[in-house]
Amino acid sequence: MGLGSFFKRNKENKAEEVIESHIDINTDDCGGCEKCSIACPNNVLIIVDGVSSVRDPQVCKSCKVCMAICPNDCITVN
């Protein structure tokens, strides 16, 4: 699985830029248990369509709590 890309409006809200995420989620193995989204102290992760997704990689502090709590080893934080 590659790293995800995220589209964000720039400050002028006119153009979009691509922000690479340092959080990789193996959605094939994710069971949607929500443990990561509940545990993340910065509310980075959200469950969408039954799998964990990165809501905003820019607020991630790389604490790796999500990696530690995932029962399926789905998450890699670089």
Ligand code: SF4
């Ligand atoms: S590394 Fe920490 S801050 Fe980043 S998504 Fe995981 S739990 Fe949240």
Ligand code: SF4
């Ligand atoms: S803790 Fe793991 S299995 Fe559970 S929702 Fe998060 S990524 Fe998926």
